[in-house]
Amino acid sequence: MSTGGEIEMPINPAPTIESFYKFCTERKLMGLKCGRCHKVTVPPRSVCAYCGSTNLVWAELSGKGKLISYTVLHFAPAQFQRLAPYAVGIVELAEGVRLMGMVRNIPFERLKVGMDLQVDFDTGVPEEWPQWPRYFFGPS
DSSP states (O other), X not given: OOOTTOOOOOOSSOSSHXXXXXXXXXXXXXXXXXXXXXXXXXXXXXXXXXXXXXXXXXXXXXXXXXXXXXXXXXXXOGGGGGXXXXXXXXXXXXXXXXXXXXXXXXXGGGOOTTOEEEEEEEOSOOSSSSOSOEEEEEEO
8 A cells, every 4th residue: 555655565574473572582673654644653562552554664772761651560461470660660651652661670669750761682492382482671
């Protein structure tokens, strides 16, 4: 589908969660940038979350952002019990998109809404679910 002079081309690699986590293995936080409205979508999907265009390209994100909200989980799902207690936050990245993730390497009592964070990666693939590398946010 092409509209208004857009050139629609297949995205390579495909805009899948598997591709997103493959980039994490390479220590890259990637999103999809829309060729029509120029907004970034994370996690990836096959159409722009803002305007519906399929004219998307992978773009590396800075990984820098501000903590918008957070919670500390003391009672975790079975797959994450070994990590409890742990913090999960929503971070607004410099590119304007918000991404949820674990917040690590900061004592819980020092977590503050508005604090600067930086993405980091745990590129080892765990033996248990989920079996993909993980990104997390830490001190900038």
